Amino acid sequence: MRIWFNQSFSMRNVVRRIVAERPQVQLFLSAVDAQAPVRDVAPVFWLEPARGAVDYTNWLLETAVTHGIDILVPQRGKLGVARGLDRFAAAGIRVHLAADADTLELLDDKAAFANSLAGDPYLCPTRVVTTAAAFEDAVSAMAGLGGAACVKPRRGVYGAGYWTLDADRPLAHLADPDARRIAPEVYAASLRRAEELGEPFSLLVMEYLPGQEASVDIVADRGAVMLAAARIKLDANRQRILTRHALIAHATGLVRRHGLHGAINVQYKQDRRGEWRILEINARAAGGASYCDEVGIPFCTTWIDAVMGKARPFTADIDAEIIAVTRAERRVEPAIQKELATASQA
16 A cells, blocks of 8 residues: 655654554655655655645646555645545545645634634633734733733744734844744834735734643544643653643544544643643644654554554553653665655656
């Protein structure tokens, strides 16, 4: 059986684990970057066309047909594939998506997702703003709750566009841009300028959450949870991973509600009172996939087993602390075949 993952995050450790523990699977990987770390461990690696160079969904379909792919597990371009599932089915290609097109749209739209959680005790106080005046009102409302505010785009990934609105100097964001802190009045001035230029925006103003971060890493089979682990980020290097935690019940409930499938990551953060608030659902695997495996939670193999229709629930009680270690590896091209150019021309 030929299974193809198109890469959207670093899958090096995931692929290494699957290749070692499920050698019967014919695994194919692709990425836009010819030097992507996954290249070294992928049994077959394809170079994808540059972003925007082709119709990506068409390219996926044509390449899958050309190379006899049985199962496609999209990690990028998911919405386009979801809207064209009938074309893949007609070609005899099974597609494993995290959700249908409407649900993927919901998870991508942070405002719509927040609205869908109305009444949920884990929902963070949130306002959607499309004008500078509404932004200033929202920031004042958050201050009235006793805490600072933060802002982020309605759509975006990996924290792009996030700012904490608590800087007390107008040039603070220029002096230390990596801190992602800006004075509210400076941000508001930029919004007013955007309005003058006719540049639309849609933003979420939220209560700033200063506490610990946590993720729940899940493997699901059409809404049925096969494996779930909470990952508490203790500091920059240490994480605690548990299969028994209050956040797991909340996250798995959302997975069942939306019928999610495959590798899923649900992110949370504590507010100033220590209460957990949900940030988002990522319809993809996260770094916890590899951390889980390191403490005896078989995330990667359960994921590939779900793709093959053979996943079994993992119910063991795990509570372990792990330290992230950076280890240099010499890059050596493996002896197995690599297809770096042919796929981009398929």
